[in-house]
Amino acid sequence: MKEFLHSVKFKIIICIFALVFGIMIYAAIAGDNIIFPRSILETIAQPFVTAGKAVSDWTSNTIDTLVNAGKYREENERLKEMLTEMYGQIIDKEKTDAENEQYRTILGIAEEHNDYKWSSPCSVIARNAGDIYAGFTIDKGSRDGIALYDPVFTSVGLVGVVSELSEHYSVVKTILSPDVSVGVMSTASKTVGVTENDAEYAAEGLCLISYVSKSSIIGEGDTVVTSGSSVFPENMIVGTIKRVFDDKNGLTRHAVLEPSVDFYKISYVFVVIGFNGQEE
């Protein structure tokens, strides 16, 4: 061993270690910008990941169809019955009609805001391994007009923000991440709050809203939208309230939000690349 420590090999290994330390420090200083060596490796590996994702999706769909065909047939029958029952309820209940009207209004918000500039549909090309906060990578980057911290949506609601940016792809952090805070508002009572999540709620696919006024009228089932900021445009659906509880200090309340988006199942997203009031 002593001979090894004095050998040329050992000196070469020390040099390699120093190089890797240097790269790591460079990456740390670069922050959210993807550094050149990483960009090269990702570019080389991306075709394999894209092909692997396609194979994985096809295999899981095929297996799912084969294994669960009977279950889906039964579920289909059951859903048909439920649908018939629901149609009856919709006709009978004015309340349901009013709620539907509210949903239609919210869904129309995007059309009303002509100032929103949307990206073309972005495909989810990879997921972060072992990420409890469901982060993922999309196939559009700065070349497509996307910038850091642009908000990301699906047709059913807010997903998160662009947290890392490259020319050809971007990494998205979801609203499950503690790093993403969103100002939100209940559509029914106009109660405002801020998402401030942690691992415990993220593990259940939920999101914690903090700083909710003690006097607010907010309850289970309330629809929550973005309240608007320099990062997130206003009135975009985030989810629904699952439960509300008082903070330990007794001054404010917390609400547990069930996001409208299932982060583990999305395949396509849209990025809002510009809107009035966005931080330049």
Place this chain on the structure above:
Amino acid sequence: MKYRLPLRDPLSRTEKRNRAVKWGIFILMMLLFYTLMRVGIFNRWQPYFIIPLTAAVAMFESEITACIFSMFGGFMTDIACGYLFGFSAVWLMTVGVLASLLVRNLIRVNIVNFMLISFAAVVAEFSMDYLFNVFIWNVKHSDVVIMMTILPSAISTVVVSPAVYYLVRMVERRLGEENVNVVNYTEPVTEEKSEEE
């Protein structure tokens, strides 16, 4: 008693071809394992396939080769897991170089020794992940992070390790040079020379 790099005979055309094919296979294996880590089919039980791959290759190769291969393995792990670029590379390089040194000086290449080295690599990687990405940031409910992601991934990585070892061993037996456990660093090269004379 002087440490010297062992002199080798020039490689024949077949040996050169075998070596190229072997490294082609190892690179493909790394890309395949990286892909498996990124498609998300294992959810929270995601094995970090690259860790046992670098450990296995390190056991069959020289220190510098092990160091470089572990460095790339670490970089790919960092990209797949969203860690700071170079973070895993440092730990995997350390384990790779130590594994190669151990095989050349102290232990033999077999499944038991491989599992011990692989386990050490898994412990190094995941404990450093917990320390630098969870603990020092005082992440709330860090126990949930351990139970829901770190521990399942560590267990599944150890479980898949033997399969990775046998794959690497198969490639090494068919295409590798039989140089493992034959290099002796304390070999008195100068004395041998004088004896030959």
